Amino acid sequence: MPADYLPVIVLMLAAVGFALTPLLLAWLWAKKFSPNKPGKDKNATYECGLESKGDAWIQFKSEYYLYAIIFLIFDVETIFLLPFAVAFAGLSVWAFVEMMVFIFMLVVGLLWAWQKGVLTWK
Amino acid sequence: MDEGLRSELQKQGVFTTTLEDLYNWGRKNSVWPLGFGLACCAIEMIAASMSRWDLARFGAEVFRPSPRQADLMIVAGTVTKKMAPQVVRLYNQMPEPKYVIAMGACAISGGPFKQGYNVLKGIDRYIPVDVHIPGCPPRPEALLHAFMTLQEKIDQQQLTGANRPRHLNADQPSEFPVPEFGEHDLVPPSNPAVWKAPMLKRQG
Secondary structure, three states, X not given: OHHHHHHHHHHHHHHHHHHHHHHHHHHHHXXXXXXXXXXXXXXXXXXXXXXXXXXXXXXXXXXXXXXXXXXXXXXXXXXXXXXXXHOHHHOOHHHHHHHHXXXXXXXXXXXXXXXXXXXXXX | OOHHHHHHHHHOOOOOOOHHHHHHHHHHXXXXXXXXXXXXXXXXXXXXXXXXXXXXXXXXXXXXXXXXXXXXXXXXXXXXXXXXXXXXXXXXXXXXXXXXXXXXXXXXXXXXXXXXXXXXXXXXXXXXXXXXXXOOOOOHHHHHHHHHHHHHHHHOOOOOOOOOOHHHOOOOOOOOOOOEEOOXXXXXXXXXXXXXXXXXXXXX
């Protein structure tokens, strides 16, 4: 029944009014009593007391990104190598081969990056 | 409404108020200071806001990190000439109505560094100060007293009329000129609209 939803609508109107009335009153108060006073400092974006200088659109070296990626190779490798080393004596031959394959894949990635010249800082 | 009628009504249990009183009552009990300390006085200011002195009793515990949300600037400490432009700019960025408490000997006059080359001899040279507190540093009680003085001042401000405060008067500025670093001193060395050099009256 649509009529059953009437209390919900009334509640919703009350909720919206609760939120909007203070805003409206503040707006009316500002219109009646306190004049708007914008200014150069007041409208400035930066708000720590200093004036902003220069442009935020600067160029950023892509080497940082590549270094972060290569760091990740060694990072992941360390995480896997530590438990591998701890449990080394109890591992089967197949587990050892699997680990070597994993390290080989990472080393191939590193060699590729090295060959691309990523490791030399330009 | 005159006082006699008001007190007569109060005896009958009818309490009346005016829009102005209500407005000022709300304002004076919700003054939010700018979280902003310059030197050792700031430690006393922090102590005043903490549990032992508890500035929250006056509705002023909400130290705002942004000038856009602050009503009160407590200039707590030595204002060096390097810092003065930033202080004035922060004051300019605060929305009206805004108030200033100059806390401590340095902020009101330069204090022990008055003879120094790099300390501003009182922040009232650039921005209008409402309450001055002497002391080096002033105790938190002194800050509380300054705060109550400011509350009394806010309470007496009129909503309309020629004596209404700056924030209700469209003709009065909200921003004050920010000084710049000159060759030897800040330029200008003071704002003549808010501060005049005290003249010594010589006898004889």
